[in-house]
Amino acid sequence: MHIAHVTSFFTAPPLGPSSAVRSRGLAYRAAGHEFTVVVPGKEASVAWAEYGTVITVPARGRSLSRGFVPIAKAIRHALEKLVPDHIEVADRLSAREIGSWAQQNRIPAIYIVDPSNNAAPSIHDLVGYGRVVSVAPIAQGLVHPENTPDSVQDAGDSARAANAAAVSATASDDELIHAPAGVNLEVFSPLRHNSTLRDSSDADIVLLCATPLTAGGIPALAVDVVKRLVAAGENVHLVILGDGPLLGRLERSTIELPVQFLSARDLELAERAEVFATADISLVTVGSHDGHAVALEALASGTPVVATSACSPSLLFVDGGGLSVEPDLTHIEHALRIIQGEPVENRRNAARATALPFDSAESERTLLALHESLRN
Numbered sequence: 001m002h003i004a005h006v007t008s009f010f011t012a013p014p015l016g017p018s019s020a021v022r023s024r025g026l027a028y029r030a031a032g033h034e035f036t037v038v039v040p041g042k043e044a045s046v047a048w049a050e051y052g053t054v055i056t057v058p059a060r061g062r063s064l065s066r067g068f069v070p071i072a073k074a075i076r077h078a079l080e081k082l083v084p085d086h087i088e089v090a091d092r093l094s095a096r097e098i099g100s101w102a103q104q105n106r107i108p109a110i111y112i113v114d115p116s117n118n119a120a121p122s123i124h125d126l127v128g129y130g131r132v133v134s135v136a137p138i139a140q141g142l143v144h145p146e147n148t149p150d151s152v153q154d155a156g157d158s159a160r161a162a163n164a165a166a167v168s169a170t171a172s173d174d175e176l177i178h179a180p181a182g183v184n185l186e187v188f189s190p191l192r193h194n195s196t197l198r199d200s201s202d203a204d205i206v207l208l209c210a211t212p213l214t215a216g217g218i219p220a221l222a223v224d225v226v227k228r229l230v231a232a233g234e235n236v237h238l239v240i241l242g243d244g245p246l247l248g249r250l251e252r253s254t255i256e257l258p259v260q261f262l263s264a265r266d267l268e269l270a271e272r273a274e275v276f277a278t279a280d281i282s283l284v285t286v287g288s289h290d291g292h293a294v295a296l297e298a299l300a301s302g303t304p305v306v307a308t309s310a311c312s313p314s315l316l317f318v319d320g321g322g323l324s325v326e327p328d329l330t331h332i333e334h335a336l337r338i339i340q341g342e343p344v345e346n347r348r349n350a351a352r353a354t355a356l357p358f359d360s361a362e363s364e365r366t367l368l369a370l371h372e373s374l375r376n
Contacts, residue, residue: 002034003371004084008114009040009059009071010093016243016265017054019297020135020360023184023269025051027364033371038078040071050268055082072097086371089129090114099128108374110367113176130374133367135181137292137358179366181289182358183296187269190302190348192277203237203258205340208279208303210264210294211286213244218285221308221327223250225283225336226257228329241267241275276301281339283332284308295322299355302348306335321350 005024007017017025017037025035035052040059047054057078059071072094079087079098089098090112102109111129113136126132198206209222219240226238238259240250251261262275276282282298284291284307295305295315305322307315314324320342325331339347 001085001371001375002036002083003028003086003088004036004038004079004082005088006038006075006079006091006094006098007040008091008093009057009075010091017051018293019184019269019272020181020293022049022051023187023360024364024367025049026184026187026269027361028052028368031368033368036082036084038075038082050270076101086110086374088112088367090135095126099126101128103128108371110370110374114181131177131370133177133179133370135179135363137180137182137289177366177370179363180358181293182360182363183293183300183355184269185300185355185359185361188273188276188297188300188355190277190352192270192274192301194274194278197274198278201237201258202235204235205237205280205336206278207236207238207336208241208276208282208298209238209285210241210276210282210297211284212290213240213242213246213250215246216286217242217244217246218287218308218327219246219250220253221285221332222283223254223257223259224329225332226254226259228333229336230257239275239279241272273297273301276303279303281306281336283336285327296355296358299351300358302352304339304342304347304351306332306339308332315354318350318353320347321352321354 005021007021017039021037025037028035029052036055037052038055038057041056042058043056044058045056055078057074059074075094076097079101084107087098087102087107087109089095089109095111099109099111109129111126111132113132113134207222207226209219211217211219213219219242222238222240226236229236236258239262240259241262241264243263243265247261264272267275276298280303282295282303282305284295284305286294291307295307298305299321304320307322307324308327309324315322317323323335323338325335
């Protein structure tokens with residue numbers, strides 16, 4: 001069958017489908033199905049990737065100025081031309097219109113509640129959807145107090161309380177099926193480590209910051225960390241993996257610094273995994289569930305994580321696999337030195353062990369089984 005997935009148009013998403021959507025496409029294709037992703041962009045286009053077809057619907061600039069209704073119609077028109085067998089909708093903006101259209105055309109549809117893209121989504125009064133699925137991260141990841149500096153334990157308590165409240169708010173809803181987002185442990189693996197790529201930096205430590213190049217992604221924090229380390233005489237190399245409007249400004253501000261920029265949009269999933277596996281430490285600056293997803297990609301790749309307190313839900317790091325700190329330069333530098341002090345093999349094994357409970361394969365099987373159950 002041909003499954004079409006509509007990503008979020010409601011908020012400003014990263015450029016291109018998320019790693020979770022790409023991984024799902026790989027799983028669907030491995031099972032013999034066709035997969036198409038509908039994403040927002042400035043101009044209409046069609047592209048092909050290893051996980052499926054990507055259709056861009058204009059939803060920025062002039063399209064956005066005309067209001068949300070034309071965008072929802074544009075998504076529907078794209079689906080009408082595509083003629084999919086099944087639909088997944090992770091966009092609260094067009095959910096009602098697509099659901100009604102799917103019902104009229106007898107196309108099975110699933111509504112995906114994605115906490116990173118749908119602020120306070122309503123799952124009630126939606127017609128046309130055979131299932132409603134939450135892909136919110138699983139709730140067991142909480143930071144061990146012994147793995148958290150004293151300065152951030154209060155922040156950890158706050159994140160813990162917020163996470164518990166979010167879980168209790170949805171757990172009683174019988175309409176909701178849980179298929180928690182995780183990480184593809186086969187793609188993101190320590191085996192992707194590229195020694196040639198690592199040695200080409202000629203640095204004692206390679207830091208990775210994978211984040212949207214936006215104010216919310218806080219890439220400037222990683223740059224400030226490198227400035228501080230270089231001033232202290234550290235031989236460090238920073239790789240910033242991401243796309244966004246701040247690219248030009250960041251490039252100008254790092255001309256004299258050992259900073260390299262890579263476009264996340266241009267990398268296949270396996271290439272992205274290679275970057276994660278080759279770095280020594282991943283600095284996670286982006287907040288909320290996006291930060292959780294990036295941290296899991298690093299951990300699964302065997303790369304320990306320093307996550308700021310802006311990231312949630314918190315992670316239960318295996319000792320040596322990572323630390324959660326305040327977004328403060330002194331605390332981040334201290335955390336980096338603690339992780340550097342661990343033997344390389346120990347910290348890489350600890351990082352991988354932290355990610356093992358978050359395998360996305362079960363979630364992907366759940367979604368595929370739901371599509372099969374709704375098949376006409």
